[in-house]
Amino acid sequence: MRLSRYFLPVLKENPAEAQIVSHRYMLRAGMIKQQAAGIYSWLPLGLRVLNRIQQIVHEEQERAGHIPLLMPTLQPADLWRESGRYDDYGQEMLRIKDRQDREMLYGPTNEEMITDIFRSHVNSYKDLPLTLYHIQWKFRDEMRPRFGVMRGREFLMKDGYNFDVDKASALHAYNRHMVSYLRTYERMGLTAIPMRADSGPIGGDDTHEFLVLASTGESEVFFDSAVTELKLGNRDVDYDNRDEVAAVCKEFTTLYARTDETHDEALFNAIPEERRKVARGIEVGQIFYFGTKYSEAMGATVVTADGSKVPVEMGSHGIGVSRLLGAIIEASHDDKGIIWPEGVTPFPVGIVNLKQGDAAADAACEGLYKALAAKGLEALYDDRDERAGAKFATMDLIGLPWRITVGPRGLANGVVEVTSRRTGTSEEMSPEAAVARIAEIYAGI
RNA sequence: CGGAGCGUAGCGCAGUCUGGUAGCGCACCUGCUUCGGGAGCAGGGGGUCGGAGGUUCGAAUCCUCUCGCUCCGACCA
Numbered sequence: 001m002r003l004s005r006y007f008l009p010v011l012k013e014n015p016a017e018a019q020i021v022s023h024r025y026m027l028r029a030g031m032i033k034q035q036a037a038g039i040y041s042w043l044p045l046g047l048r049v050l051n052r053i054q055q056i057v058h059e060e061q062e063r064a065g066h067i068p069l070l071m072p073t074l075q076p077a078d079l080w081r082e083s084g085r086y087d088d089y090g091q092e093m094l095r096i097k098d099r100q101d102r103e104m105l106y107g108p109t110n111e112e113m114i115t116d117i118f119r120s121h122v123n124s125y126k127d128l129p130l131t132l133y134h135i136q137w138k139f140r141d142e143m144r145p146r147f148g149v150m151r152g153r154e155f156l157m158k159d160g161y162n163f164d165v166d167k168a169s170a171l172h173a174y175n176r177h178m179v180s181y182l183r184t185y186e187r188m189g190l191t192a193i194p195m196r197a198d199s200g201p202i203g204g205d206d207t208h209e210f211l212v213l214a215s216t217g218e219s220e221v222f223f224d225s226a227v228t229e230l231k232l233g234n235r236d237v238d239y240d241n242r243d244e245v246a247a248v249c250k251e252f253t254t255l256y257a258r259t260d261e262t263h264d265e266a267l268f269n270a271i272p273e274e275r276r277k278v279a280r281g282i283e284v285g286q287i288f289y290f291g292t293k294y295s296e297a298m299g300a301t302v303v304t305a306d307g308s309k310v311p312v313e314m315g316s317h318g319i320g321v322s323r324l325l326g327a328i329i330e331a332s333h334d335d336k337g338i339i340w341p342e343g344v345t346p347f348p349v350g351i352v353n354l355k356q357g358d359a360a361a362d363a364a365c366e367g368l369y370k371a372l373a374a375k376g377l378e379a380l381y382d383d384r385d386e387r388a389g390a391k392f393a394t395m396d397l398i399g400l401p402w403r404i405t406v407g408p409r410g411l412a413n414g415v416v417e418v419t420s421r422r423t424g425t426s427e428e429m430s431p432e433a434a435v436a437r438i439a440e441i442y443a444g445i
Numbered sequence: 446c447g448g449a450g451c452g453u454a455g456c457g458c459a460g461u462c463u464g465g466u467a468g469c470g471c472a473c474c475u476g477c478u479u480c481g482g483g484a485g486c487a488g489g490g491g492g493u494c495g496g497a498g499g500u501u502c503g504a505a506u507c508c509u510c511u512c513g514c515u516c517c518g519a520c521c522a
């Protein structure tokens with residue numbers, strides 16, 4: 001993408017309404033525009049990151065054997081009357097009437113609807129296990145939206161629902177989700193710690209929240225510092241192997257890590273003092289096992305091998321997709337702007353032409369741009385007629401992890417500069433070597 | 446929903462207390478110079494001061510109502 005033809009409305013000054021760093025940078029980098037309290041338009045740069053995150057979520061869900069579908073944002077009230085939640089949900093649910101005076105709602109979650117889909121089409125234990133998920137906009141009419149996309153009223157969420165014939169199978173689905181989530185967050189450059197959580201109004205027995213440590217987090221968390229060292233890495237987990245999946249879960253949930261809801265002072269104090277940490281965290285996901293709460297209420301049953309009819313065992317599992325943008329920025333930025341991890345960056349690399357209009361510089365930039373494109377890497381080429389300082393400032397703000405700087409001075413020696421946004425270190429090399437370097441960095445991503 | 450603030454040009458703000466017909470910086474447009482970390486000079490365009498009503502010769506400024514947004518708290522992906 002050539003910046004001169006792109007739509008990237010960056011702001012030099014901090015908008016007054018933005019109090020936390022991720023909100024400020026998302027506004028300043030031209031990623032979002034607020035339309036009402038907790039409701040945002042996604043501008044091109046923000047949409048690119050949102051799409052990257054969605055793609056990673058999809059890939060990891062499908063790797064775990066979960067099936068994507070898409071349910072609507074609007075739902076009929078009657079479905080929610082079956083579970084009893086139409087009355088329970090309260091003011092947070094946005095209720096609407098259509099022209100026929102039918103009661104509708106803008107979905108805050110989809111347990112009822114997915115259960116309806118399931119009961120309409122599945123009757124036998126032979127069709128299980130089944131996990132269906134979607135990534136869809138939700139609306140919760142929060143009392144107090146805040147912090148930009150971190151607590152919006154309209155937000156994009158991945159929500160998945162497992163259907164299993166018995167509790168052991170459902171718990172395997174729960175574990176499968178935990179492992180797939182660990183991998184998902186790691187691919188986004190995040191350390192998200194699963195913490196034993198409180199089940200809240202959705203109800204259920206087993207539940208973990210995934211928290212990203214950040215000083216601006218809304219939850220207080222207590223943990224053994226050793227949990228932050230755990231990494232899933234590239235290990236090849238067989239998602240169908242119950243013991244293997246359970247072992248990974250055990251590895252990641254044995255050390256103490258809890259939110260203030262479930263914190264146990266006595267257990268916490270048993271941790272060696274130097275590893276005892278109290279911090280704040282951003283909740284970026286949650287997994288639940290809730291058994292037959294919805295299947296019983298809504299008549300979602302299957303016939304088992306012995307011919308009896310049982311309500312299916314269920315769980316639901318969510319990732320706050322739009323919130324992740326904020327969480328990633330909170331976890332990865334400096335005083336100049338955002339620092340995107342390679343996995344989610346809107347563009348893999350930026351090209352800065354220090355002297356637009358200089359024949360050699362222009363030609364070298366065009367050459368780099370095309371050579372990168374040929375390797376499947378779309379660079380953001382700053383071809384504006386701006387001074388070097390302005391171009392650097394823009395690149396630093398929007399946070400592309402790698403920058404290739406091209407100027408007449410370097411070209412006279414046959415070199416361009418490759419700079420890491422994270423470390424700030426630069427290395428001179430030929431344009432061909434620069435392309436190869438960037439391609440190598442993104443080879444596994 | 447309780448508490449506290451704020452709405453003046455695209456953005457950041459001053460002006461409001463003490464009423465006299467709107468200003469600064471950035472951004473934008475034109476020209477010249479400049480050009481490896483948000484350039485300089487000169488010129489220019491842009492605002493029914495959130496909205497409605499009221500007081501007054503006169504309202505951004507005083508009064509009433511209203512809408513919106515932000516922050517703290519209780520609730521939440």
